Amino acid sequence: MTPGMFLTREELYELTGYKLISKQAGWLRRKNWRFEITASGRPIVARSYVEAMLGGTKPTKEEERFKPNYDAIRPGR
Template identity: 50%
Template sequence: MEIQTETLADEELATITGYQLPSKQIRWLTENHWEFVLTGARRPIVGRMYTRMKLAGVKPVAGNVEAKVWALDLSKVS
């Protein structure tokens, strides 16, 4: 079983954009209003959670992707 990382693999990004060349991927991402960062080698990096939300039609904003802190509450256990 393959473990997924927090960012898309090169093949996944090529599948979404339809392009292998990073320059064309950057153009597609920009034209389609996708958020991404560039590596030092000018390759686009896109987050996996962002991609899932974007493809589901959810507008990804900081408020709907923040992690909820969970704590065990034993105060009601007898």
């Protein structure tokens, strides 16, 4: 079976060490990893981004395009 574009829930747990989605998102933010939040509130991470981060290679321009805009969600802005 071909792996999907995004990490599975189990893989995200393995990466972060957390089962709670709020804790997973917190871990990803603290580590400055690029991710998105789905409509259901679950963080998703591109498999190619994980491979680049853990493999020591620089993310591609396509991966850079999906960098979240944290300023849009910070209070007081």
